[in-house]
Amino acid sequence: xxxxxxxxxxxxxxxxxxxxxxxxxxxxxxxxxxxxxxxxxxxxxxxxxxxxxxxxxxxxxxxxxxxxxxxxxxxxxxxxxxxxxxxxxxxxxxxxxxxxxxxxxxxxxxxxxxxxxxxxxxxxxxxxxxxxxxxxxxxxxxxxxxxxxxxxxxxxxxxxxxxxx
Amino acid sequence: xxxxxxxxxxxxxxxxxxxxxxxxxxxxxxxxxxxxxxxxxxxxxxxxxxxxxxxxxxxxxxxxxxxxxxxxxxxxxxxxxxxxxxxxxxxxxxxxxxxxxxxxxxxxxxxxxxxxxxxxxxxxxxxxxxxxxxxxxxxxxxxxxxxxxxxxxxxxxxxxxxxxxxxx
Numbered sequence: 576x577x578x579x580x581x582x583x584x585x586x587x588x589x590x591x592x593x594x595x596x597x598x599x600x601x602x603x604x605x606x607x608x609x610x611x612x613x614x615x616x617x618x619x620x621x622x623x624x625x626x627x628x629x630x631x632x633x634x635x636x637x638x639x640x641x642x643x644x645x646x647x648x649x650x651x652x653x654x655x656x657x658x659x660x661x662x663x664x665x666x667x668x669x670x671x672x673x674x675x676x677x678x679x680x681x682x683x684x685x686x687x688x689x690x691x692x693x694x695x696x697x698x699x700x701x702x703x704x705x706x707x708x709x710x711x712x713x714x715x716x717x718x719x720x721x722x723x724x725x726x727x728x729x730x731x732x733x734x735x736x737x738x739x740x
Numbered sequence: 741x742x743x744x745x746x747x748x749x750x751x752x753x754x755x756x757x758x759x760x761x762x763x764x765x766x767x768x769x770x771x772x773x774x775x776x777x778x779x780x781x782x783x784x785x786x787x788x789x790x791x792x793x794x795x796x797x798x799x800x801x802x803x804x805x806x807x808x809x810x811x812x813x814x815x816x817x818x819x820x821x822x823x824x825x826x827x828x829x830x831x832x833x834x835x836x837x838x839x840x841x842x843x844x845x846x847x848x849x850x851x852x853x854x855x856x857x858x859x860x861x862x863x864x865x866x867x868x869x870x871x872x873x874x875x876x877x878x879x880x881x882x883x884x885x886x887x888x889x890x891x892x893x894x895x896x897x898x899x900x901x902x903x904x905x906x907x908x
Contacts, residue, residue, distance in 0.1 A: 589767050593759035611763045619770045671757040679754050701751045729744040
């Protein structure tokens, strides 16, 4: 898709990307409603700035910065932001998956128990199909770091499933 | 990574929940709002024309300063360089033409005072001598045959003459 997309193109893009973006935004906020607000605000920003639709890294970076802005608004200070991030990590509901079987529910719960920095990489990689280069661009880290976090997440999930299995 | 391929496949089968219909409606509403204020949201955004008063003032100040500096340069007197250049060229011409064009035209000697001071006995002579002092004015004259111009130099002279006397 090019930047000269029509409204219909943007709507289709939003409909396709929204579930993954909401899942990503849920890393930062407690409720689905907040996550949806973040995604909507970020997507509108993205559209208003006429960014290319295909630039997924920028789209996710916009969602992330919008979520952090929301956190700052709520928490007011950087120290509290870190505390809130940790608090959110413990208290947010499991990411909303369409889990139909028990094994899928266990897997969703295991994903929820991952450390935040591993979980966000996993969400971008598995459910949004971003490359490690794109993930690195979103998070401002190196590709190697992104790949390492991904491997650590998978290893942690495996351990978790075995121990809970 | 091969160890995780099965796990990755399971994770991919776990699909995120669909976005609410309300969210889609809100997004469409935002698009419509944006379209009302902008040209459809698909064309490059046209920049609004705003007068930048600070920039305008700065530009005017710079222009005024430039004009003032330009006037200062215009009002300056004509550089003295040409006069300085002419002066040295005139002097050599005079010097060089004098010897070429002026030729000696004559010399005059006018004695206007002669006085006999009597006998004197100089140490170097055994006989007395008469001393006569005369005052005169000598004039040297040069003339340019081509132009008729002349140059005259006049100066006073004094001459003392010792005239031996005979023992008659």
